[in-house]
Amino acid sequence: MAIPKALRRLIRNAVLDLDGYVPVEPVEAVAERIGKPVDEIIRLHMNENPYGTSMRVQEVLASFDHYQEYPDADQRVARERIAAYTGAPSQRIIIGNGSDELIDLLLLATIDPGDEVIVPTPTFGVYESRTPLFGGVVRRVPRTADFDLDVDAITQAVTERTKLIFVTAPNNPTGNMPTTQQIVRLLRTGALIVADEAYYEFSGKTFLPLAREFDNLVILRTFSKWAGLAGMRLGYAILPDALAAELWKVKQPFNVSAAGLKAIEAVLDDIDYLQETVNRIKIERGRLYRGLRKLNFLQPYPSQGNFILCRVTRGDAHDIHRRLERRGILVRKYSDPDLRNYLRITVGRPEHTDALMAALRGMAGEI
Ligand SMILES: *Cc1c(COP(=O)(O)O)cnc(C)c1O
Numbered sequence: 332m333a334i335p336k337a338l339r340r341l342i343r344n345a346v347l348d349l350d351g352y353v354p355v356e357p358v359e360a361v362a363e364r365i366g367k368p369v370d371e372i373i374r375l376h377m378n379e380n381p382y383g384t385s386m387r388v389q390e391v392l393a394s395f396d397h398y399q400e401y402p403d404a405d406q407r408v409a410r411e412r413i414a415a416y417t418g419a420p421s422q423r424i425i426i427g428n429g430s431d432e433l434i435d436l437l438l439l440a441t442i443d444p445g446d447e448v449i450v451p452t453p454t455f456g457v458y459e460s461r462t463p464l465f466g467g468v469v470r471r472v473p474r475t476a477d478f479d480l481d482v483d484a485i486t487q488a489v490t491e492r493t494k495l496i497f498v499t500a501p502n503n504p505t506g507n508m509p510t511t512q513q514i515v516r517l518l519r520t521g522a523l524i525v526a527d528e529a530y531y532e533f534s535g536k537t538f539l540p541l542a543r544e545f546d547n548l549v550i551l552r553t554f555s556k557w558a559g560l561a562g563m564r565l566g567y568a569i570l571p572d573a574l575a576a577e578l579w580k581v582k583q584p585f586n587v588s589a590a591g592l593k594a595i596e597a598v599l600d601d602i603d604y605l606q607e608t609v610n611r612i613k614i615e616r617g618r619l620y621r622g623l624r625k626l627n628f629l630q631p632y633p634s635q636g637n638f639i640l641c642r643v644t645r646g647d648a649h650d651i652h653r654r655l656e657r658r659g660i661l662v663r664k665y666s667d668p669d670l671r672n673y674l675r676i677t678v679g680r681p682e683h684t685d686a687l688m689a690a691l692r693g694m695a696g697e698i
Contacts, residue, residue: 345463358661367659373686375677376661377561378503378530378638382608382680384559384598391597392590402592404584409595416599417552419539419569425578426595428586430529430553430566431457437525437549437568438465440577441494449488449496451480453505453669455527458497467494473669478505478632482513489520496520499527501534504663504675506634514538518545523574525549529566532557532609533616534635539569546571556637557609558598565591612637616678622688623676628698629691638663638677646698648672651691654698658690
């Protein structure tokens with residue numbers, strides 16, 4: 332929509348220059364379009380936990396009766412629980428309204444106009460979409476043909492203006508992990524290395540031990556994926572001491588709701604149940620991968636997350652997406668030219684895999 336001149340004057344150029352964020356179409360809208368009840372839609376497009384969160388979280392939230400009070404701005408109890416879970420000291424932990432908020436806080440605390448942020452592509456889109464809003468300049472460094480980090484190219488892209496290098500581990504959407512050696516090489520550049528471990532519970536691998544040796548490593552984690560709490564918006568960062576102090580200065584005092592802080596305590600009281608759902612998802616990941624490999628039009632990539640990226644080797648990814656959607660199965664498609672002919676499929680319950688595989692096998696002759 333064209334913006335009136337008088338208003339245009341009042342808006343920041345960085346905002347005017349942004350392409351509007353195009354959110355994933357709401358499931359309600361899809362359900363209406365295809366004429367199915369929302370509850371019958373199979374959600375394999377957002378990397379959510381198909382088992383939901385634990386009963387314990389639901390009980391704690393249902394009985395919580397302090398909504399009239401502001402939450403604890405220091406997040407003290409929840410941070411101590413995360414400290415016990417991760418082994419990192421609580422003064423180095425900050426909880427965000429989703430780890431997405433922590434990406435914003437890192438940019439807010441580090442970027443002066445013209446500073447640079449290195450993003451190894453393809454990857455999670457938020458790093459690239461948020462950087463310009465804070466006056467930063469994105470330097471995209473393409474991954475190799477098999478989506479490995481190109482550490483030589485990244486180190487060559489580092490300048491005296493480089494502030495952050497985002498490394499997703501495992502990477503979304505490609506599912507692969509960087510190696511410790513690669514992360515160490517990046518840490519030696521002196522830039523802040525942000526290891527986004529959103530899928531840590533599914534990979535079982537973390538770069539947190541490197542924080543003992545390097546004071547420029549930031550770890551990002553979230554409760555959205557493994558803990559079934561995407562709707563609560565809860566993530567956390569483990570930061571070098573001095574950087575944690577700077578982030579506390581820029582964080583909104585009440586960024587995380589009282590319900591959110593309670594949910595963290597409850598989740599970390601019910602690790603066994605959630606670990607069990609993570610194990611089920613990991614087993615199902617293997618079964619889904621083997622099924623996808625048998626199709627003659629998709630090439631799945633091995634994944635350490637709760638999703639599998641597939642290259643469409645025959646036919647068109649957006650066409651397959653549409654055909655699945657008509658049957659009430661949602662997967663993730665991409666408009667980014669790098670991933671135009673790929674689909675990302677979240678690992679669901681066994682019956683979701685069965686429905687997906689039946690639908691894919693059913694269309695094999697038509698595409
Ligand atoms: C899903 C995801 C996030 C976002 O997590 P929230 O805590 O829900 O904001 C961050 N990073 C990556 C790589 C993700 O896939």
